[in-house]
Amino acid sequence: MAKADSKANAQEMTVEERLKALYDLQSVESSIDKIRTLRGELPLEVQDLEDEVEGLETRLGNLDGEVKNLNDAILSKKNEIKEADLLIKKYEAQQGNVRNNREFDSLSKEIEFQKLEIELCEKRIKEFTAELKNKKELGESSKTLIEDRKADLEAKQKELEEIVGETQVEEERLIEKSDKILNTIPERLQVAFKRIRKNARNGLAVVTVERDACGGCFNKIPPQRQMDIASRKKIIVCEYCGRILVDSAIGGEDE
Numbered sequence: 001m002a003k004a005d006s007k008a009n010a011q012e013m014t015v016e017e018r019l020k021a022l023y024d025l026q027s028v029e030s031s032i033d034k035i036r037t038l039r040g041e042l043p044l045e046v047q048d049l050e051d052e053v054e055g056l057e058t059r060l061g062n063l064d065g066e067v068k069n070l071n072d073a074i075l076s077k078k079n080e081i082k083e084a085d086l087l088i089k090k091y092e093a094q095q096g097n098v099r100n101n102r103e104f105d106s107l108s109k110e111i112e113f114q115k116l117e118i119e120l121c122e123k124r125i126k127e128f129t130a131e132l133k134n135k136k137e138l139g140e141s142s143k144t145l146i147e148d149r150k151a152d153l154e155a156k157q158k159e160l161e162e163i164v165g166e167t168q169v170e171e172e173r174l175i176e177k178s179d180k181i182l183n184t185i186p187e188r189l190q191v192a193f194k195r196i197r198k199n200a201r202n203g204l205a206v207v208t209v210e211r212d213a214c215g216g217c218f219n220k221i222p223p224q225r226q227m228d229i230a231s232r233k234k235i236i237v238c239e240y241c242g243r244i245l246v247d248s249a250i251g252g253e254d255e
């Protein structure tokens, strides 16, 4: 404690100046947070689009496979019809050489059976052809959708590159500014600031008194405590959330 105090004395900084520095430090850190949040969402959007395009391409690939299978199935049904036709011709020829009616009737039944087979094949071909048409249409609309999404993706990627480029400079400038302010305050305050900020949900270690309440947790602050804060004679933390409290006037003073 004594060591920290002597160091603070050496820096010859009043409590008011320290409070002001803490407030400024918080402002800069909040700006850095904002940049990181802004940039933080774009890569996610780009990632989502990349996933979507990939999913659509997989679906299109599956559709191509289904189209091929249907074409194969139609071809195989056509071959079955050809075979059935050949059998019918063969049975009809055999009917000219039968020895009795029983053999003739037996061949007639075979012919009848092959004719039914042909009908069935034709029915299947009709079904497969309709399905094929659907799949082809679906494939076409998938292709259009993929093109659209790819265009979106390209635009987002460009946006991301631009924002990264723009914000990088600003972020570096802010980090430099933050370091500069941080170095003006005593080490124990630096540590306290970092610890409070790390634990605070919104990254706020220093907050102003707003409408008689803590600007971090919104709990009411008693009038006497508010006067202590406004007097800027000592560093006061919120008894509920532990954030450093400053009066709302402190922020507007150098603007």
Ligand SMILES: [Zn+2]
Pocket: 214, 215, 216, 217, 218, 219, 238, 239, 240, 241, 242, 243
């Ligand atoms: Zn609080």
